[in-house]
Each structure stands twice: as C-alpha cells, then as structure tokens.
Amino acid sequence: MMRKRTKYGRYALNVFAGLGLVYLFAPIFFIVAFSFNKPNGNFNIAWQSFTFDNWLHPFAEQSLTRALWKSLEIAAVSTFISTILGSLIAVALSRYKFRGSEGINLFLVLPLTTPEIVLGSSLATLFLGQNFIDFGMVTIIIAHIMFQVSFVALTVRARIRGFDWTLEQAAQDLGATPFRTFMKVTFPLILPGILAAALLAFALSIDDFIITFFNSGPIQTFPLQIYGASRVRIPPQINVLASIILFFSVAILMAGTIAGMRKSAEKQATAKKFKLPLRK
Amino acid sequence: MTETVERNNRIARNADRVGLGAMILASICLVALGAHWVSGPMVSVIVLVLVAVIVGVLVLAYTGGPEARRLLAPYGLLKPGMLWLALFFLAPVWSLLRISLSTKESRFSVNYNFSWAFENYTKAFSDFGKQFEHAFVYAAIATVLTILIGYPLAYVIAFRGGKYKNILLGLVVVPFFTSYLIRTIAWSTILADRGIVVRALNAVGLERLFEWMHIMDNGKLLNTPAAVIGGLTYNFLPFMLLPIYVSLEKIDTNLVNAAGDLYSSASRAFRKVVLPLSIPGVFAGTLLTFIPAAGDFVNAQFLGNPNTSMIGNSIQDQFLKQNNYPVASAMAAVLMVSIATLVLLYTRIFGTEDLA
Numbered sequence: 083m084m085r086k087r088t089k090y091g092r093y094a095l096n097v098f099a100g101l102g103l104v105y106l107f108a109p110i111f112f113i114v115a116f117s118f119n120k121p122n123g124n125f126n127i128a129w130q131s132f133t134f135d136n137w138l139h140p141f142a143e144q145s146l147t148r149a150l151w152k153s154l155e156i157a158a159v160s161t162f163i164s165t166i167l168g169s170l171i172a173v174a175l176s177r178y179k180f181r182g183s184e185g186i187n188l189f190l191v192l193p194l195t196t197p198e199i200v201l202g203s204s205l206a207t208l209f210l211g212q213n214f215i216d217f218g219m220v221t222i223i224i225a226h227i228m229f230q231v232s233f234v235a236l237t238v239r240a241r242i243r244g245f246d247w248t249l250e251q252a253a254q255d256l257g258a259t260p261f262r263t264f265m266k267v268t269f270p271l272i273l274p275g276i277l278a279a280a281l282l283a284f285a286l287s288i289d290d291f292i293i294t295f296f297n298s299g300p301i302q303t304f305p306l307q308i309y310g311a312s313r314v315r316i317p318p319q320i321n322v323l324a325s326i327i328l329f330f331s332v333a334i335l336m337a338g339t340i341a342g343m344r345k346s347a348e349k350q351a352t353a354k355k356f357k358l359p360l361r362k
Numbered sequence: 363m364t365e366t367v368e369r370n371n372r373i374a375r376n377a378d379r380v381g382l383g384a385m386i387l388a389s390i391c392l393v394a395l396g397a398h399w400v401s402g403p404m405v406s407v408i409v410l411v412l413v414a415v416i417v418g419v420l421v422l423a424y425t426g427g428p429e430a431r432r433l434l435a436p437y438g439l440l441k442p443g444m445l446w447l448a449l450f451f452l453a454p455v456w457s458l459l460r461i462s463l464s465t466k467e468s469r470f471s472v473n474y475n476f477s478w479a480f481e482n483y484t485k486a487f488s489d490f491g492k493q494f495e496h497a498f499v500y501a502a503i504a505t506v507l508t509i510l511i512g513y514p515l516a517y518v519i520a521f522r523g524g525k526y527k528n529i530l531l532g533l534v535v536v537p538f539f540t541s542y543l544i545r546t547i548a549w550s551t552i553l554a555d556r557g558i559v560v561r562a563l564n565a566v567g568l569e570r571l572f573e574w575m576h577i578m579d580n581g582k583l584l585n586t587p588a589a590v591i592g593g594l595t596y597n598f599l600p601f602m603l604l605p606i607y608v609s610l611e612k613i614d615t616n617l618v619n620a621a622g623d624l625y626s627s628a629s630r631a632f633r634k635v636v637l638p639l640s641i642p643g644v645f646a647g648t649l650l651t652f653i654p655a656a657g658d659f660v661n662a663q664f665l666g667n668p669n670t671s672m673i674g675n676s677i678q679d680q681f682l683k684q685n686n687y688p689v690a691s692a693m694a695a696v697l698m699v700s701i702a703t704l705v706l707l708y709t710r711i712f713g714t715e716d717l718a
Contacts, residue, residue, distance in 0.1 A: 099518035102511055103533060106599070109548035110537045116551075127551045167443035174439035182382045186440065193451055195649060195705055197657025199674045200698045203681055204458035205450060207691060208396055211457060228450040231443050289542050291660065292674075296681065308543045312664075316547065324544045331539035335532055342528075 110328070117321035124315035136318040140326065143319040149307035150323060156219065156303060157287035160226035165280040167227070168234025173272070176239050177247055193232045201229060202296035209297065217299025225297045226290060230283040237282055241275030281334070288327075377422060377430040381437035384419045388412055388441070389448035396453030397460065455698075462691035474688065482692040490676045490693060496662075497673040497697070500587065501655035504594035505602070508651050509644060511595070512603035516643075517636075520610035531607065538600050546664045549593055553584040553665070585667040593661035598654060602647035609643030610636070645712050653701055673697055 116126055120133040141147040171190070175183060193201065205225050206217075215221060249271070253263040291305040298306055308320055391412040394400055400408055423434050462482055464474035487494075519530045537545070553559055560583050563569045572578040577588040613636060621631035659674030673693060681690035 095514055095518055096522065099515050102515040105511070105596075106534060106537045108552060109545050109596070110540060112548045112551055113540055113544060116548075127554065128556075167446055170439040171443045174436040178436035180382075180433075180436040181378045183436075186444070189444075189447070193447070195653055195701070197653055197674075197697060197701060199657040199659065199677055200458070200694045201451070201454075203677060203690060203694045204454035206681070207457045207461045207687065208450070208454040210461075210687065211398055224450055227446065231446060235443065285539070291543055292658075295678070305541055305543050308541065308547075312543070312547060320544060324540045328536070328540050332536055335536070335539075339528055339532065 113321050114325050114328070117318055117325050119318055119321075121318055124317075126316045126318045126321065136322045140319060140322045143317050145302070146304075146307055146311070146317070146319055146323065149302045150304045152219075152301060153288050153304040156222055156226060157284050160223045160230060160287050161280055161284045163223075164227045164230035164234050164283050165276060168231045168279065168283075169238050169272075169276050171231070171235040172238035172242065172275075175235070176242050176245065190232050190235055193229055194236075198229075198290075198292040199296075201225075202293035205293070206296040217297060218301050221297045221299065222294055222301060222303070225293050226287045229290070229293060230286060233286060234279040234283050237279035238272070238275045241278060242272045245271065285331070375429070377426055377433035378437075380422060381419065381434045384415045385437050385441055385444060388415050388445060389452070391415070392445055392449040393453045393456060396449050397456035458691050458698075459695055461687050462695045464688050466686075466688065479688065482688045483696065485689050486692040486696055489689075490673060493671055493673045493676045494696070496587075496670060497656045498700075500591050500594060500662075500670075500672060501652050501658075503591050504598065504655050505648055505652045507591070507595040508599050508602035509606075509647070512599055512647065513606055513640075513644070516603050516607040516610055520607055520613075521615070534603060535600060542597060543660060543664075545597065546593055546660055549589075549596065550584055550664050553589050553592075555582055555584060557584075559583060584665060585670075587666070587670050589665040590662050590670050590672075593665045594655045594658060597658075597661065598651040601650035601654070602644075605646040605650065606640060606643040609640045613639050641712070649705060649708070653705070656701060657697060 116129070117136055118132050118134070119126055119129055120131045120135065122128070122130045136142075171186075174180075175186065202225070205221075205228065209215065209217060209221055249267055250263050253267045254260065258266065289305065291309065294303055294306060295309070302310065304323075311317075311320075391408050394408055395405065395412075419434065419437075423431050423438070426434070460476055461474055463479050464476045464482075465479045467473045467475065515534070519527060519534070523530050551557060560569075560581070563572060563578075563583075564581075569578055569581060572583075573581075577583070577586070579586045583589060617635050617639075618631050621635050622628070626634065656672075657674050659672060659678050662670055662672045662675050677690050677693045677697070680686045680693065684690075
C-alpha cells in the first residue's frame with residue numbers, strides 16, 4: 083500500500099516537472115512560431131498565415147539590424163575589458179592569501195545585490211554632473227563593464243577554486259621565468275573558466291536593458307530598439323532575429339556539452355589504460 | 363646610510379599593508395573626483411595624490427625585492443578592476459545620494475544645488491507609496507512562486523535526471539537565451555484578451571474560478587496584477603532554479619538511502635535530509651530573484667496597467683521623462699537602502715557564509 087502511494091507521488095512529481103518545462107518553453111514556442119507569421123498591420127501579435135518571407139529577409143528592418151550590430155559591438159568591447167579586469171581579480175583572490183581579501187569578496191557581491199535600476203540611475207547621475215563625456219557608446223560600455231566585472235570575477239573564481247598552484251612552482255623550479263610560467267602553465271589551465279565567464283558576460287551585455295536605458299543617450303541597442311518600437315509596431319523580423327540568436331546560443335551550448343562529454347570520456351579511457359582510480 | 367636601508371626593509375616587509383593602503387587611498391581619490399567632493403584647485407591636488415600613490419607602489423615593487431613584490435602582487439592584480447568599481451559603482455551611489463538631497467534651480471533647469479532637501483524623500487513616499495508597496499509585494503509573491511515551481515523541477519533534474527541531467531538543465535536555460543524584452547512581449551501575446559489562454563479558460567469554464575481568485579479581472583488576464591507577477595515569476599525563475607539545483611546536486615544520495623535503511627519514510631527523509639541540505643540554494647535563489655524583481659519595470663510596463671506600476675516604473679518615468687532627477691534619485695536611494703536592509707536581516711536570520 084505504502085509503496086503504491088510513493089509510486090504515484092513519483093509520477094506526480096515527474097508530471098509537474100514536465101509541465102514546468104512546457105511553461106518555460108511556452109513563450110519561446112510563440113516567438114519562433116510567429117517568425118513564420120504574415121502579420122496583418124504593424125503588430126505581429128495575431129496569427130494570420132504561414133510564410134517564409136521573414137526568414138528570407140531577416141535584415142529587412144534596417145533600424146533593428148543596425149541596433150543588433152551596435153549591441154554586438156558594445157558586447158565585444160565591454161566583454162573584452164571586463165574579462166581581463168575580472169579574471170585578474172579572480173586570480174588574486176584564489177592565488178594569494180592577503181590582507182583585506184574578505185572585504186574584497188563582500189565588495190564584489192555588492193553590485194549583484196543592487197537592483198539594476200539603482201545601478202543604472204546612479205551611474206547616470208555621475209555622468210550628468212560632468213562635461214568630459216556625452217551619453218553614448220562610451221557611457222554604455224562603461225556601464226556594461228561595471229556590472230560584468232563582478233560576474234566575471236565570481237565565475238572565474240568558482241571555476242579555478244581547486245586549481246593546484248604548486249604547478250607554478252614546479253615550472254619555476256625547472257627554470258621557467260614567471261612570465262613563461264604564466265603563459266605556458268597557468269593561463270592554459272584557467273582558460274576554460276575565463277572563456278565561460280566571457281560568454282556569460284557577453285550574454286549579459288547583449289540582453290541588458292535597464293542599465294543601458296539610463297545611460298544610452300541617442301544610441302539604440304537591440305533591446306532599446308525593441309522597447310522603443312514596441313508601442314508603434316512589432317515587425318516579424320524581431321522574432322526572426324530572436325530565433326537566430328536562440329539557435330546560435332543553443333549551438334554554442336551543445337558544442338560545449340559535447341566537448342565536455344568527449345573530454346570526460348577521454349579521461350575515463352586514460353584512467354582505464356593506466357589502471358588509475360577515477361576521481362569524480 | 364644603514365638607517366635608510368633599515369627603513370626600506372621595514373617598508374618591504376610590510377608591503378602588503380602598503381599595497382592595501384594604496385588601493386584604498388586610490389579608490390577614495392577616484393570617488394572624490396567622480397562624486398564632486400572637491401572643486402577648483404583641489405581637483406589637481408587629488409589627481410596628484412592619485413598619481414603619486416600609484417607611482418609610489420610601482421617604485422616599491424621595483425626596488426623592494428622579491429618578497430615585497432610577492433606581497434604586492436595581489437593588490438596589483440586587483441587594482442584595475444577595483445578602481446573601475448570605485449569610479450563607476452561607488453562614486454555613482456554617492457552622487458545619487460547627493461542629487462536626492464538637491465533642489466532644481468528652476469522647474470526646467472538641469473542644474474542642481476545641494477541643499478539637504480529632505481522634501482524629495484517625503485515626496486517620494488507620499489506620491490509613490492503605492493508603487494513601493496507594489497514592488498515589494500509583487501516581488502515577494504513572485505519569489506515564493508519561483509520556489510514552488512523551481513524546487514520540484516530542480517529536484518527531478520538532480521535526482522531523476524540520470525544521464526539526461528545535463529540535457530535537462532540545458533533545456534531549462536535555453537528559453538533565457540532569447541531577449542528579456544521579447545520574452546515579456548511574447549507573454550503579453552499569450553495572455554492577450556483574445557489570446558490562447560483566455561479562450562482556453564473560457565472554453566473549459568474556469569474563468570469564474572479565476573475571477574474569484576482575483577487572477578482575472580472582468581474577463582481579462584493581461585493588464586492585471588496577476589499578469590505582472592506571472593511575468594516576474596517567469597523571467598526570474600532560472601535565478602531560483604539554478605542555485606537550488608547546485609545545492610541539490612551536491613547531496614550524497616547515500617545519505618538518503620541511509621535514512622531509508624533506518625526506516626525513515628520517503629517524505630520524512632526528504633524533510634530531514636534533503637531539504638535542510640538544499641536550504642543554501644533556496645537562500646541564494648531568493649536573493650537573486652527578489653532583488654532584481656523588486657527593481658523591475660519591464661514586466662509592469664508590458665503586462666500591467668497604470669494601477670499596477672511598480673517603483674521601477676516611477677523611477678524611470680521621473681528620471682528619463684520628467685527629468686525630475688532629485689525625486690527619482692530619492693526613490694532609487696530608498697529602494698537601495700530598503701533592499702540592503704532586507705538582505706541584511708535575511709542574512710542574519712537564514713544566513714549562510716557562502717553567498718557567491
């Protein structure tokens with residue numbers, strides 16, 4: 083009797099999880115489906131008829147395409163700088179024991195526990211009171227780096243937590259200069275963590291709306307363009323570009339998963355070959 | 363001669379103190395410059411101090427020998443990022459507080475004079491109390507909903523995912539690769555008055571129940587508080603689910619089996635073993651969900667009506683449309699301080715040491 087009940091409970095939970103996945107994908111389904119819609123009027127929100135037109139002309143909305151390029155440009159620059167700044171912080175925190183590291187840890191979490199609207203509006207007040215830079219590309223990039231640095235630092239730190247720093251000493255004992263040690267030993271080993279953090283930072287930058295909204299000036303990024311246009315018209319190209327970004331991200335995700343699986347399979351094979359105990 | 367060598371050695375041995383002190387001093391200089399603590403000739407003095415501090419540390423690293431260099435290294439690595447955050451995170455918070463206590467020169471002026479104008483804060487509370495209430499109530503309800511949806515989902519993936527674990531986790535994250543705004547606009551299509559959900563509810567006859575539960579309003583699902591809360595729940599779900607998954611994934615299943623061997627029922631084993639071990643995940647998830655949800659204005663804008671607007675909408679409106687920077691800054695400051703207070707209280711009560 084008891085067993086039966088737990089068994090039903092088991093099914094109920096699995097069904098709930100399945101419904102959860104359906105819920106997560108509901109709007110995604112709509113976005114992709116409506117990229118094949120031939121809208122009647124300016125708003126692509128009611129289903130009319132099936133068409134491939136939008137996919138054949140994904141860049142037909144010039145302002146939207148321009149905004150997407152702007153977003154990619156901003157994301158590239160800000161990710162490059164924030165990845166360097168954040169990785170340096172992460173290396174300092176996990177490589178060295180030093181005075182004040184506790185305080186630094188706390189300070190790094192602060193931007194993450196501050197609502198975006200506060201970050202955005204306060205940065206705007208900083209730019210309002212000076213005559214050096216106008217609102218535009220530079221202020222957007224500054225803002226993006228500001229919120230990316232913490233994310234990068236924390237992600238990289240988490241990824242290199244178990245890193246064996248004595249490898250550096252080994253290299254130096256074998257006569258490598260500190261620079262050579264870094265390029266040949268440290269950097270290749272922490273690179274996967276840095277790349278993961280850079281991808282995250284890039285995604286955050288592309289999708290940021292609230293902070294950018296306060297610091298953009300005349301520049302239109304992809305989210306800002308959608309926001310501005312959404313009251314006047316919602317062209318199906320929005321759905322097409324969103325679907326392209328989606329498929330592209332899924333491809334990167336899958337490539338990462340496959341690479342990870344191949345690596346662990348390789349590890350297992352090596353362990354088998356040399357009869358090593360396999361650590362999890 | 364020996365005296366100077368002796369002094370240099372002392373400095374070199376305490377290079378970490380020098381490094382930390384230099385970093386803090388340089389940050390303070392940057393905040394002072396960015397937030398206009400100083401004006402006129404003092405600006406050049408501060409710039410000189412800033413340059414002197416950085417040059418001084420470099421000289422010490424160059425002359426101090428390997429021991430001093432080793433002690434200085436972490437501060438050298440930290441400095442670029444930390445100074446960036448000092449100038450573009452700390453200084454802005456200061457200038458926000460400053461403008462929140464300033465008055466405009468005239469109604470249409472863009473110049474402000476600092477004058478301890480606390481009336482900005484009274485205005486923020488009296489005119490926008492309702493919006494503050496919405497922000498905190500909606501965000502709290504959405505946070506509870508994300509736990510109710512996210513926990514079982516994370517549980518199934520972590521304990522029953524088997525070899526599909528990573529794929530299932532990937533599936534959970536994939537929807538959030540589309541733009542935040544587009545997702546929210548998609549929800550407004552789904553919940554629209556003649557949209558699929560409303561029609562389905564009418565067909566099944568559930569609309570009476572939903573009206574009674576105050577989820578629907580006069581046959582409408584869109585532009586209700588429920589829609590705003592639903593949007594917040596959806597958009598911040600991964601921030602709850604992923605930390606819970608991480609803490610569940612760490613649990614050794616042997617512990618659960620041991621509980622079973624000791625004649626614990628499945629539900630008791632869950633309550634006594636799994637749930638306590640997953641609390642850190644719920645804790646982190648709650649912070650990561652509540653904080654952005656309370657400051658959000660996108661969901662209220664696309665899924666709500668003027669009566670459901672949250673404090674984010676008001677800040678955005680006062681700041682960017684009315685150019686009323688003092689009151690907007692006062693509202694942002696109140697939001698920041700109240701969230702910081704809530705986070706502190708919450709950490710005191712449910713605290714775990716590992717936030718990040």
